[in-house]
Amino acid sequence: MRSFFITLLVLLTGSFSMYAQSGNDELSLDAGTIESQFEYVTSKSGNYNAEGRRYEVVRAIWLDKLRGNVLDSLQVGRTEAAALSGTITSQQSTIDNLNAQLAETTGNLEAVTEEKDSMNFFGALISKASYNLILWSIIIVLSLLLLFFIFRFNRSNILTQEAKTKLSDLESEYEDHRRRALEREQRISRQLQDEINKYRKSK
Structure with a gap:
């Protein structure tokens, strides 16, 4: 039983070592992410102890390759950032522009709505309510003026008729007075002539 566990442990250890080796073989400085390349360098580096300290030994060519890859990634990132910045600026x-067009369209719509709800009154745009108020005020004022002039005309007509009646009565009185005066004058003339005739006969 004990030998079975030992055999199983050896097999598992071997399998894990093979899996770790295959995982390390998949890592590379020529492909993958920067993180995987750092893992590759870490896994491939050697180490030693000196004076109680642990040191990692990394090949200079790997560091140069890794630095070049990092710089390339940074350059790609900067390029993408610049492209994104240009895209953001363009957007x-x-x-x-869309906001300006929207503001212009809104202004035009408000102007059309205002013009639709307004009337042209002596070259000025006023609301329909104000136009109706002004129009009815003018109509009422003109109606009142018309009624006033009709009243004045009727009053003047009545006064004219009264004046004509009084004038006619005055003319009639004058004619009667003239006729009576003429008759009195004629009577006095006859009396005077009679007196003259009497005087002549008495001589």
């Missing part, structure tokens, strides 16, 4: 410009 922001597009957004600003």
